[in-house]
Amino acid sequence: MKLILSDRDERIIVHSPAPVEQVLLEAGINPLEVVVSRNGNLISEDTIVESEDVIRVIRIAHGG
Amino acid sequence: MCSRCTEPAVVYQRNVDRHLCGVHFTADIERRVADRVKTRRMIVPGDRVAVALSGGKDSTALLLLLSQLFPVGQDVQLVAITIDEGIAGYREATVHAAEHHASRLGIEHHCISFPDLFGNSLDVFLEGRETQACSICGILRRKALAVAARGTGATKLATGHNLDDEAQSVLMNVFRGDLPRLIRNSGVDSSGKFIPRIKPLSLISEKEIATYLILKNAWNILPECPYTRFALRREVRSMLSGFEYKHPGTMLHLMESKEKIEHSCACSEVSAPLRTCRTCGDPSSGDLCQVCLLLQSLGR
Numbered sequence: 100m101k102l103i104l105s106d107r108d109e110r111i112i113v114h115s116p117a118p119v120e121q122v123l124l125e126a127g128i129n130p131l132e133v134v135v136s137r138n139g140n141l142i143s144e145d146t147i148v149e150s151e152d153v154i155r156v157i158r159i160a161h162g163g
Numbered sequence: 164m165c166s167r168c169t170e171p172a173v174v175y176q177r178n179v180d181r182h183l184c185g186v187h188f189t190a191d192i193e194r195r196v197a198d199r200v201k202t203r204r205m206i207v208p209g210d211r212v213a214v215a216l217s218g219g220k221d222s223t224a225l226l227l228l229l230s231q232l233f234p235v236g237q238d239v240q241l242v243a244i245t246i247d248e249g250i251a252g253y254r255e256a257t258v259h260a261a262e263h264h265a266s267r268l269g270i271e272h273h274c275i276s277f278p279d280l281f282g283n284s285l286d287v288f289l290e291g292r293e294t295q296a297c298s299i300c301g302i303l304r305r306k307a308l309a310v311a312a313r314g315t316g317a318t319k320l321a322t323g324h325n326l327d328d329e330a331q332s333v334l335m336n337v338f339r340g341d342l343p344r345l346i347r348n349s350g351v352d353s354s355g356k357f358i359p360r361i362k363p364l365s366l367i368s369e370k371e372i373a374t375y376l377i378l379k380n381a382w383n384i385l386p387e388c389p390y391t392r393f394a395l396r397r398e399v400r401s402m403l404s405g406f407e408y409k410h411p412g413t414m415l416h417l418m419e420s421k422e423k424i425e426h427s428c429a430c431s432e433v434s435a436p437l438r439t440c441r442t443c444g445d446p447s448s449g450d451l452c453q454v455c456l457l458l459q460s461l462g463r
Contacts, residue, residue, distance in 0.1 A: 129401075131408050134373050141173040141377060143182055157382075159220070159373035160400065 100148060102126065103155045119154065120144040126156075133158055174374055177411040185378045192375045196228045196363050205361040206319060208238040213317035213358070215308050216243040216265060216272070218257030221323030223264050223381055224372045225364055229321065230268045244311040246304055247276040249284020253386050260383050275311045277303060281458060288461050289390070296390035299457060306445075306454045312358050324362045327369040330414035331399045333421045338399075346425045356437070356446040368414070 102110045102122070114122060119142060123130045130144045134157045137148060148154055165172050165184035172182035183191060200206055206229075214229060216222045226243060233239040243265040247258050258274060265272035277284050281303060288303075289296050312320045324332075336345040364372065376382040391397055406413045439445070440452035451459070 129404050129408055131368075131370055131404050134370065134377060140171070141185070141374065143172045143175040145175050146172075157373070157377070159369055 100150050101153045103153065104158075114148075114150060116147050116149050118145050119148050122148060122154065123156070128156065132160055173378070174371070178415070189375060189378055192367060192371060193228060193231065195367065197232055199366060200232065200361075200363050203361075205321075205363060206233070206239055210318045211240045211242065211316055212319045212321050212361075213308075213312035213315050214241055214243050214270075215320065215322045216245050216261045217323075218245065218259070218261035218264070218383075219323075219385060220376055220382070221325050221328075221364060221369075221372055223260070223323075223383075224376055225321060225323040226264055226268060226270065227376075227379060227381060229363065230270060235269055241270050242315045242317065243270050243272040244308065244315060245272065245274040246307045246311065247274055248300060248304065248307075249277050249286055250388060250390070251284075251286055253388050256385050260385060264381070271315075273311060273315055275307055275314075277307065280307055280310060293390065294393045297394045297396065299461075300390070302453050302457050309358060317358055320358045320360045322360060322362055323364055325364045325367055325369050325372055326414050326418070327400065327404070329362070329365045330417040331396055331403055333417045334399055334403060335395060338395075342428070345421065346428045348425060366415070366418070 100112060100114055100122075102112055104110070110126070112122070112126075119135050119137075120130045123133065123135070123144075135142055135144070136155045136157070137146065137152050139155075142148075164170075164182060165187055166181045167187045168184060170184035170186065173185050174188050175182050206212055212229065212233075214222070214226050216226055226241070229241055233241060235241075243261065245258055245261045247254055261274075262272060277288075281288075285296075285300055285303070288299060292299065308320060308322075333345065336342075367375075373382065403414065436448075437446045438448065438450070440447040440455055441450055442455040443452060445452045445454070447453075449456075
């Protein structure tokens with residue numbers, strides 16, 4: 100699947116179907132610090148993502 | 164799948180074990196904020212509420228939610244106030260976003276800058292003192308908000324502090340051993356010297372606010388304040404967020420602990436009695452208020 104981080108960093112990762120929460124944790128991201136969309140739609144942390152999915156990770160912490 | 168309909172879920176609320184779709188999630192946020200405002204009597208008929216609008220996500224969500232709760236023409240008036248501290252490469256974009264949101268919602272908007280109030284921008288004040296950025300900015304911004312709110316004739320000052328911010332503050336005050344600040348309730352003013360500050364989003368998590376804004380098409384990607392890398396809050400945020408993930412409810416429990424301590428200390432003298440600053444005349448715990456002390460140390 101393609102994992103797009105909000106700093107324009109894109110990673111292609113090979114993964115069997117798994118909850119998005121697990122994908123985030125394996126990428127070193129706390130699921131509480133991001134919002135995730137799949138193919139343009141927001142998804143919950145326990146949604147199962149597939150190898151052909153495009154996952155966008157939006158970081159939410161913002162000082163100010 | 165949403166726990167209330169057959170639409171796909173956009174969030175999973177871990178502490179109540181519930182999935183919600185976009186429609187039911189936005190309704191849930193709007194109901195919780197309305198309940199908080201009502202049960203705490205944060206806003207009452209006749210109030211003129213100054214909404215501190217930085218242009219960032221929390222204050223944008225606050226303005227959006229309050230403008231739905233109190234539409235233009237009703238017996239509560241909203242006015243947005245923005246503080247431009249003078250942080251190059253950061254604040255310009257958020258001030259622009261603030262102007263955009265206020266204008267889109269048809270809400271009166273005022274902007275006040277540190278140079279107007281204190282004679283210099285934050286960037287200038289911080290030369291050689293970058294590691295103290297958040298405490299210096301916090302003291303000056305608090306004063307700037309009070310001045311701006313007074314200038315608009317506001318009876319309440321609403322800020323966008325969310326659950327994460329509030330829980331972080333509890334922990335930071337405990338780390339510092341600062342009991343007076345831990346139990347300070349700025350939502351009530353028995354002295355008549357302050358505009359009461361209200362925090363309608365204080366039980367809504369940062370993630371819920373971001374999700375709400377995305378669903379409302381009001382999410383902007385903005386630069387991050389360049390001084391946050393010096394902040395203790397950044398470390399506390401990361402630690403607390405890790406705890407919340409492993410132990411859902413941690414942040415709410417911290418808030419409950421704070422309220423219990425506040426209640427236990429209600430009749431105790433933990434803060435010095437209020438005096439008047441001999442330089443500016445504002446309420447103060449000492450001979451000089453924090454702002455005048457700070458400006459003196461900054462050479463103003």
